[in-house]
Amino acid sequence: MKYLAAHFEIACMDDMMQIARDLLMDVAGEAGFESFEDTERGVDGYVQEQLFDRQLLDDGIASFPLDGVSIVYNINKVEDQDWNAVWEEQGFEPIDIDHRVVVYDAKGEVPQHDAGAVMIGIDARQAFGTGTHETTQMIIASLLDMQLEGKSVLDCGCGTGILSIAAAKCGATHCVGYDIDEWSVDNSRHNAQLNGVDMQVLLGDASVTATLNEKFDVVLANINRNILLADMPTFVSVMKEGGALILSGFYPSDAAMLCDKAATLGLTLTAQKNNGDWACLMFSK
Numbered sequence: 001m002k003y004l005a006a007h008f009e010i011a012c013m014d015d016m017m018q019i020a021r022d023l024l025m026d027v028a029g030e031a032g033f034e035s036f037e038d039t040e041r042g043v044d045g046y047v048q049e050q051l052f053d054r055q056l057l058d059d060g061i062a063s064f065p066l067d068g069v070s071i072v073y074n075i076n077k078v079e080d081q082d083w084n085a086v087w088e089e090q091g092f093e094p095i096d097i098d099h100r101v102v103v104y105d106a107k108g109e110v111p112q113h114d115a116g117a118v119m120i121g122i123d124a125r126q127a128f129g130t131g132t133h134e135t136t137q138m139i140i141a142s143l144l145d146m147q148l149e150g151k152s153v154l155d156c157g158c159g160t161g162i163l164s165i166a167a168a169k170c171g172a173t174h175c176v177g178y179d180i181d182e183w184s185v186d187n188s189r190h191n192a193q194l195n196g197v198d199m200q201v202l203l204g205d206a207s208v209t210a211t212l213n214e215k216f217d218v219v220l221a222n223i224n225r226n227i228l229l230a231d232m233p234t235f236v237s238v239m240k241e242g243g244a245l246i247l248s249g250f251y252p253s254d255a256a257m258l259c260d261k262a263a264t265l266g267l268t269l270t271a272q273k274n275n276g277d278w279a280c281l282m283f284s285k
Contacts, residue, residue, distance in 0.1 A: 002049040003078040006033070010042040011070040017041075020069050025277060026251055027060035034224055034249065035133065036277075042071075049077070050180075051224070097137050100144050101166060106194050118144075118169045121194050122160055123187070135222050135248035138273045138280035140166045142246050143218075148172045151217040154238060156206065156231065161188030161199060163220050168197040176212065178202040206231040215240045225250040229261055236265045239285045244270075248280040255279050 006028070010020050021043050025036050028043075032051035037044045061071050094104040094111040102113045106121035113119060140163065149171035155164040158177030168175050175192075177199060179185050185203045192199035202208045219235045221228060228247055235245055245267060247258060252274050258281060259269055267283035274280075 004047050004049050004052055004075050005078045006045045006047070006073050006075045007039070008042040008045065008071055008073040011072075012066075012068055016066065016069065020066055020071075022277065023064065023066055024061075024071060026253060027064070028057060029224060029251060029254075030060060030226065031057035032224060032226070046078070048181075051227075092132060095132060095137070097140050098144060101140055103162065106191070118166065120162060120165050120169065122162055122191055123194060134275035134278040135280065136162060138275050138278070139163055139220060139222055139246055139248050142271070142273070142280065142282055143167050143170055143220075146170070146218070146244065148218070152176075152214070153218045153220065154209070154216040154235075156219065156221040156235065157223045157227075158188045158201060159184050159222075161191045161197075161201070163222065164188070164199050165192060165195045165197050167218065167220070168192075168199070169195070172218070176200045176202070176216070178204055178206075178208050180205050206234040209234060209238050212238070214238070215243070217243050219243065219245045221245075221247050222249045225254045225258065228258060232258075232261055233265060236267065236285065241285055243285045245283040245285070246280065247283075248278065250279055251277060252279040255281060 008024060010017065012020050021038060024043055028045050031053045033045040033047040035046045064071060092105055094102055096102050099114050101118045101120065102111060103120045103122055104111050106123045110119065143166055148167055151172045152174040153164060153167040153172045155177035158164060158179050161177060164175040164177050177188055182203055185201050188201045215238050217240055219239055221235060239245060255272060262283050267285055270284050271282040
């Protein structure tokens with residue numbers, strides 16, 4: 001998985017810095033960026049190289065919707081081996097989600113946990129997909145509130161496989177995932193095996209679902225807004241009647257656009273969650 005790391009410097013009055021950061025993350029998110037870290041005078045952002053739209057980013061900065069703000073940035077490639085080696089060396093601290101799910105580093109000890117908690121061990125090779133991200137946590141929390149016994153689940157852009165693993169441990173009996181990145185496909189299979197979960201994982205984008213010839217009770221997609229908008233018709237086409245679609249990977253300000261798209265496809269909004277700068281939507285068919 002080829003990533004780019006961008007360092008954005010924001011010049012503005014101190015009392016405008018946080019709103020400038022928030023607006024910049026909106027702009028960069030539309031250009032494909034999927035995660036951010038605040039810096040002293042700006043933001044660091046990360047984007048998959050194949051999803052990066054430089055022209056969209058430059059246009060967004062040029063028309064930045066806040067007066068008195070100047071933004072400059074530089075971008076560097078982050079090599080696969082360096083990106084993954086950091087996580088191999090450092091691992092991650094256990095993540096407790098609603099005291100009902102604990103995600104932990106599969107290379108370490110199983111942490112102490114509440115009785116009955118769902119335990120998920122992840123071989124940590126990248127940050128997104130270990131449970132540290134708000135979008136992952138919101139989808140898992142949504143799964144915990146569903147009756148998944150005997151249900152089928154499609155995990156779109158499965159990454160480490162964490163969402164399918166969580167669904168299976170909550171009772172789902174048939175989990176299928178796909179991802180455009182070969183490393184993610186291998187990692188999902190590896191993590192599923194570590195957790196004793198039977199998960200079918202395919203290499204490809206949403207079009208690969210045409211090879212499945214089946215429909216699902218639950219469809220999960222934790223991807224950026226533009227891909228969600230483009231792929232939502234495919235998601236709906238593989239949902240059973242009465243099925244659920246859970247989306248995350250976008251900002252609260254993008255929710256209305258996604259809801260409008262879902263409505264044109266005959267979906268009904270059943271729940272919305274926000275966590276920090278991120279949102280999660282649930283629809284029924």
